[in-house]
Amino acid sequence: MTSSLQEAAKRHLWMHFTRMSAYADHDIPVIERGEGAYVWDSNGKRYLDGLSGLFVVQAGHGRQEMADAAAKQAAQLAYFPLWSYAHPTAVELAERVSNYAPGDINRVFYTTGGSEAVESAWKLARQYFKAIGQPMRYKVVGRDIAYHGTTMGALSINGVTAIRSVFEPLVPGAIHVPNTNFYRAPEHGDDLERFGIWAADEIERAILREDPDTVAAVFLEPVQNSGGCFTPPPGYFQRVRKICDRYGVLLVSDEVICAFGRLGTWFGAQKYDYQPDMILVAKGITSGYAPIGAVLASDKLIEPFLQPGSSFLHGITFAGHPVSCAVALANLDVFEREDLIGHVASNEAAFRATIEKLADLPIVGDVRGAGYFLALELVKDKTTKATFDHAESERLLRGFISGALFDAGLICRADDRGDPVIQLSPPLICDQQQFDEIEQILRSVLTEASARL
Numbered sequence: 001m002t003s004s005l006q007e008a009a010k011r012h013l014w015m016h017f018t019r020m021s022a023y024a025d026h027d028i029p030v031i032e033r034g035e036g037a038y039v040w041d042s043n044g045k046r047y048l049d050g051l052s053g054l055f056v057v058q059a060g061h062g063r064q065e066m067a068d069a070a071a072k073q074a075a076q077l078a079y080f081p082l083w084s085y086a087h088p089t090a091v092e093l094a095e096r097v098s099n100y101a102p103g104d105i106n107r108v109f110y111t112t113g114g115s116e117a118v119e120s121a122w123k124l125a126r127q128y129f130k131a132i133g134q135p136m137r138y139k140v141v142g143r144d145i146a147y148h149g150t151t152m153g154a155l156s157i158n159g160v161t162a163i164r165s166v167f168e169p170l171v172p173g174a175i176h177v178p179n180t181n182f183y184r185a186p187e188h189g190d191d192l193e194r195f196g197i198w199a200a201d202e203i204e205r206a207i208l209r210e211d212p213d214t215v216a217a218v219f220l221e222p223v224q225n226s227g228g229c230f231t232p233p234p235g236y237f238q239r240v241r242k243i244c245d246r247y248g249v250l251l252v253s254d255e256v257i258c259a260f261g262r263l264g265t266w267f268g269a270q271k272y273d274y275q276p277d278m279i280l281v282a283k284g285i286t287s288g289y290a291p292i293g294a295v296l297a298s299d300k301l302i303e304p305f306l307q308p309g310s311s312f313l314h315g316i317t318f319a320g321h322p323v324s325c326a327v328a329l330a331n332l333d334v335f336e337r338e339d340l341i342g343h344v345a346s347n348e349a350a351f352r353a354t355i356e357k358l359a360d361l362p363i364v365g366d367v368r369g370a371g372y373f374l375a376l377e378l379v380k381d382k383t384t385k386a387t388f389d390h391a392e393s394e395r396l397l398r399g400f401i402s403g404a405l406f407d408a409g410l411i412c413r414a415d416d417r418g419d420p421v422i423q424l425s426p427p428l429i430c431d432q433q434q435f436d437e438i439e440q441i442l443r444s445v446l447t448e449a450s451a452r453l
Helices: 003-012 064-076 088-100 114-131 152-157 161-167 192-210 236-247 299-306 322-338 340-360 390-407 432-452
Strands: 031-035 038-041 046-049 105-111 139-143 174-177 215-220 250-254 278-281 293-298 364-370 373-378 413-415 421-424
Touching (some): 088 105, 088 322, 174 192, 192 215, 215 236, 236 250, 322 340, 340 373
Parallel strands (some): 250 278
Antiparallel strands (some): 364 373, 373 421
16 A cells, blocks of 8 residues: 555544544555455455455455446446335345245335434334324334444444443433343353243333333344344244234344344344344345345335325435445345355354364353354353453453454454454355364464463
8 A cells, every 4th residue: 555545544534433543653454355255455465354344245255246237237327216216126126135035024115224224114113103093102122232323213222332322312212121142141041041031021021111002113133243143042032022012012123234144044033933023134235245225124014104195204315226226136146146045054053163163262251153143252261251341351352352363364353342252254155264264363363362361
């Protein structure tokens, strides 16, 4: 990278969720190109993209057919809004995604990303209940430490205090309940199924505390990302579904990360066999080759808006962009032609077994997750599960592990929004070669981290 470009980056670029001061005396990493599971920086160094960019690049980098689809569509129709109009790629993609979706999920409301999908779903739930004569229903339930996005409504549903507090006051009506972190279960830590019942029943208790007539929806990820890949205990989602039905509350499955093969199924709801009222998607629907998101809604949710004079009073200029829809269609062609869903389903056990080898390290307390979506929780003491305090976590993750992994050629996430974890979410094309490479780099870095402790 030329010095002038580095200077321009430091002078003008404002990076997201980034401590800008960290680059006062260091160059900003600049990733220039990608191919398959790997990317290269401006100095020509190769990295294994163990996070798929940001849980996004399902089909891998450098797919020429995606670029060709974008160019072809841009030449034919670069842009037209979905405000009272349609265009072919939006229609075709909506039909195709609806055919993949479970049950009566048949309507697609486009956004440009995941945060907007969450925001749109809350707005849809509010207006839906007003339309059917239940105007007091506006509250939503989310889980502790869960991340649902950055717009003000989505941020309110988030259970991550650190990223909420600086923007308060937030949108009123968000309620938070325990997540499904069995490794640190506050109740029934010796019985996974009983813990799942307890965690599901906490949602019912929250609904009853708030008054069921005021609660509109429950927002849950199939596997919770923030905190480190919390999977649902057996029967958890079936019990949550019954609770929602009992009180007339909508169940929203936030699958911005979990949809489109990440768990070895089209949707996480299919992985865990539950029927949501809405599914929220983004990221993997285009493998990141163009931005798009969507609310996938059940037939009942659009019914009030099909009445004469009615409409959902919400819209986004670039939602359902023709180029993004064309890219999504090309991406789904790759999924089907190469059976990426089947590839993950066939290889997830091998991925898990390879990463679980790291459990012999004293710093690794837990390995968890599903599909190509795993996390390692780091601990001071495996026997007591003692975790690191804030200062220790700062020194461990940001002071050493993050930089050491990057220097060793692995891009992944070292995160402490809950307890310290390392998260892995490689492209769905990966196989044992990449699994071994990830394990070897992690072993080297975590062994040194243990020695430093």
